[in-house]
Amino acid sequence: MDITNCQHPNHDSQRIKYVCVDPQCSIPKKIGCADCFLDDHISHVRKTTTQFKDFVNESIQQINAVEFQQVTNSPQQDLEKEMDGELDNCIECIKSKFNSIKGDLKGQIDNDMIKLQDNCAQFQQNMNNELEPFKSTIKNDLHVLNQTELNSLVKFYQEASKIHKHYNKAAEQIQEEKQKIKLKKQKYLAKMRSIMQILLKDFNELMTSKNVQFDDSGDSETPQKQIMSPNKMINLVETARSSRRFPMSQIQKKQLLTAVTKKLE
Known part of the structure; x- marks a missing residue:
């Protein structure tokens, strides 16, 4: 029996010539002679058996020619490298900002401390200069002092409480200035903590599943x-x-x- 000829009893053993390639075709038998196609595939898209075989062979060759480039690093490794780089940049940026705040604070405190030390030294020098003559004079017996020296001691006696109050007030001012510097430092520290809390809050919000979407984000994606x-x-x-x-x-x-x-x- 020649399988290249149609076996239908009414088709006169015609040569099997056509293949139905119509996507809408629901007929199980896709190959046949001219009469087969007149009966079952009259309006369908068809190809000759030679055309069909040539197309299939050519398609196989075209698909088989597709080459897949060898992957040396997995996408996961590439992503980890990118994330490491982004994280390093983020950390460096945060460190830079906090170092800037710390530098600003240190510069201000250093300037304030220099001024405070200068004021403290000046008060100390003024007090020493004012008391030194009386220290020397009071070591002597009063009856050997001349009138000017004795009058000076008498005046000191009369104004001693005022002088004490003056320098005591100066010492309190120095302590107040030290406290102001301490409060300024605490203020800056509170500012740094506040910034960190904001950063952590924003980070936590961004990393929740509600905010992080894995959908495509357009052409801007790497x-x-x-x-x-x-x-x-x-x-x-x-x-x-x-x-x-x-x-x-x-x-x-x-x-x-x-x-x-x-x-x-």
């Missing part, structure tokens, strides 16, 4: 991010499976999304 996008990976897998008539179910999609997300964590 190649690494495009590769590692879970939804893109799912679409790629689903496309490949659909082309082979094995589409993914919703459960399989969820399982794949969970697996990809874990890889990115």
Whole structure:
């Protein structure tokens, strides 16, 4: 029996010549002679057996010629490197800002301390200069002092409480200035803590699942991010499976999304 000829009893053993390639065709038998196609595929898209074989062979060669570039680093490794770089930049930026605040604080405190030390030294010098003559004079017997020296001691006696009050007040002012410097330092420290709390709050909000979306974010994505996008990976897998008539179910999609997300964590 010649299988190249039609076996239909009413088709006069015509040569099998056509293949139906119509996407809408639901007839199980896709190959036949001219009469077969008049009976079952009259309005369908057809190709001769030679055209069909040539097209299939050419398509196989074209698809087989597709080359896949060897991957030396996995997308996960590329993403980790990018994340490490971004994290390092972020940390350096934060350190730079806090060092700027610390430098500003140190500069102000240093200037305030220099002024305070100068004032303290000046008060000490003024007090020494004022008391030194009386220290020398009072060592002598009063009856050997001349009138000027005795009058000076008498005047000191009369104004001693006022002088004491004056320098005591100066010492209190020095302490107040020291306290102001301390409060300024505490204020800057509170400012740094406040900035850190804001940064941590914003970070926590950005990293919640409600705010972090894994959807495609347009042309601005880096190649690494495009590769590692879970939804893109799912679409790629689903496309490949659909082309082979094995589409993914919703459960399989969820399982794949969970697996990809874990890889990115």
